[in-house]
Amino acid sequence: MEGLVALTELAAALPTGQLLPVSEEQVGQYLGEDWEFVYRNSDYLLWGTVVTILLTLTSILLGFLAGFPAGAIEAYGSGYSRAFVRKFGVLLRGTPILVIMIFTYFVLPIEIVLDAAQFGLRSIEYVLGPTPFTVPTDVPDAFIAATIALGFRSAAYQSQIFRGALGSIDEGQMEAARSIGMSRLSAIRHVIVPQAMRRSVPGFQNEFTIVLKDTSIAFAIGLGELLKRSHDLFTQQTTAVLEVILFISLIYFVLTFGTNRTLDYVSNRFAIPGESS
Template sequence: MLGALVEPSVAALAVSLSALLDPSVSVSIADAIQPAFLEGFVSTYLGDDWQFVYRNADYLLWGAGVTVLLTLTSILLGFIAGFPAGAIEVYGSGYSKAFVRKTGVLIRGTPILVIMIFTYFVLPIEIVLVAAELGLRALEFVLGPTPVAVPTDVPEAFIAATIALGFRSAAYQSQIFRGALQSVDDGQMEAARSIGMSRLEAIRHVMVPQAMRRSVPGFQNEFTIVLKDTSIAFAIGLGELLKRSHDLFIQETTAVLEVIIFISLIYFVLTFGTNRLLDYLSYRFAIPGEST
């Protein structure tokens, strides 16, 4: 009897990415586990409002899954674009340096809501996907076959949100990496050149490894900001955590405060866990002899 109550359904766990990103789809974890005794406990001791939250917890948790996925894709895009931009600002010259600097100022000076609405309603997503596919093919031509493929069933709202958050993050990550690169003593560049390294080799093997380690605290702050800024995707209808909580608000319920407390707790757990992990990485990869 107890095994029947706690054994999860395999079908409830087999959820595709497209279903996860669709706010109209809700895979009921509570129905899969069927803990009727927990629902009765919540109703008896916490009230009907918390019972409403409990019944819809699976719907909110799948929204948290979208939030985490959106955070990871945005941070990755921000790193791919932000680190080279920071290096260009330090070691570049001429038009490339001026272009990167002015572009960063423009993006940082534009509200993220405006950027997200622009990417969703103005930017042609189809062209972006074609460009991404061509980029992956070029990467495979240089490095060989890669396990990465351009997704075709991801909602346009998710792609637009990733682009908006990713390039906004890149504008700030570029400054994190710029400061980290500039913090490495110039004497190390001279020492690397004196033993026969080219300028590019010195940057790659001497300057960048130290800068990456020193950038972890700033990157930790940026990761937390991106995680919370995923809530802006509510404006374009993406079914992340805040959007799904709003779906519950418009129902005939008085549990608005309880829903807000529940999703705030989810955000806290995500940010706290991320910060603790990055604290460990900062300590683990700290440069010997420097304070952490």
Template sequence: MDFAVPLAESTALLADQHQLVAINDALIEQYLGEDWAFVYRNREYLFWGLIVTIALTLTSILLGFLAGFPAGVIETYGSGYVHSFVRKFGVLLRGTPILVIMLFTYFALPLEPVYNAVQAGVNAFEVVLGPTPFTGPDVPDAFIAATIALGFRSAAYQSQIFRGALQSIDDGQMEAARSIGMSRLEAIRHVIMPQALRRSVPGFQNEFTIVLKDTSIAFAIGLGELLRRSQDLFLQQTTAVLEVIIFISLIYFVLTFTTNRMLDALSTHFAIPGESS
């Protein structure tokens, strides 16, 4: 088989791409200035920061849901020491600045067992899909710490979203479910919970946006997310501080705007018939 022609085509395509990048760089520098051209040349570096930001948002909001929904159920229907612990722990998390929580998580909590488990998962993920932004000895522990901090802080707020949604369901529905032979747990699972989850979407939408923006606080523990990589850039070229900040602000705006539109559509789709969305 003759590989000469495909290899020549690949080389030519790569050369054309480099030429196009050089032309774009020159045009941006001509019309917008050297600082914007500097941002353009480092777009791939910022892109990987964007990937870390999105991944951190998703893992944190998922952890927040997995911890927050049961907490909301316990606060609504629980009693005794478990109810008291969940309520007080939620108050503590909501009353503590997220930066303090993140620093405590990173420097004080024993993360080694969690780190080993997550590292095994990341390695398996990379075997299947290739390298990820989390490859390296120093990044995963910061990512794990940030996920735990943002996730449990989000859980404290999500628990209140779900508690309000659960309490908004009329008590008569619980009584009707019990009257047809359902246990209390079955009534919550099959009757109350589906309606509460639908009603909680607007509050969850707001919490998702907050977590997305709060990922920038992971900058404080050295995680290479969007804000941290932006600082790396404007330390290289101090005249480009404003341009870099404007650029990442636009990225955050696009992320939040897109997320809100998607969750608006989700809220409309899952809205309970007969209720205003």
């Protein structure tokens, strides 16, 4: 209640029609020295938010690119490929993300990974023609390691989301597609997958939120995301620990709330007609 009163007094003290920008002196006067310290360093924290968002997007994309084929293999693959994908997924899901991230940063040769990615991209361009994608070479190793760790761990979970979605499509859909002359692969591609993708949105929404929050684990390898930068601040001014944590908690809440509302819209927009989202 006292904080609300202080915010009200601060707003009332501003010139009419002007709520921003608020000066550091006004924040310090009404909210205290610690909130003034947070306000003064808000740009530093917001740049950490940018890193968090980028890490989330790259990780979830890598997880999708690896997880969807893995889910399809588990649903329709042969015995050996299915067993390999299943065991690898169990290994990733059963290993703490902190252990995976430390392994990718301190053990995995990042340069070899980048070379492999460049080779893969050149191979795709050789087959399909020029693409707008490039493999950056100036990205910090910590960011790449965190993306690999979060991405493949997410792929292990996304594979189960997509496997379940593929398995939820009635077998009659496949039989109907085959009866009109479609091959098994064409039926999966044009009939089963579009419906499974729609049904997987709620599970994907949950996974997206988990990856967003798990980006904070990158603090362990020194990546300057939101939690790492908040730690940098409250070690400078130890009395502002609570204020910094409250500020970044608000940022995480805004990110997760916005993500959930966006994916709720996507789920409702692309839901299979006649099915409840």
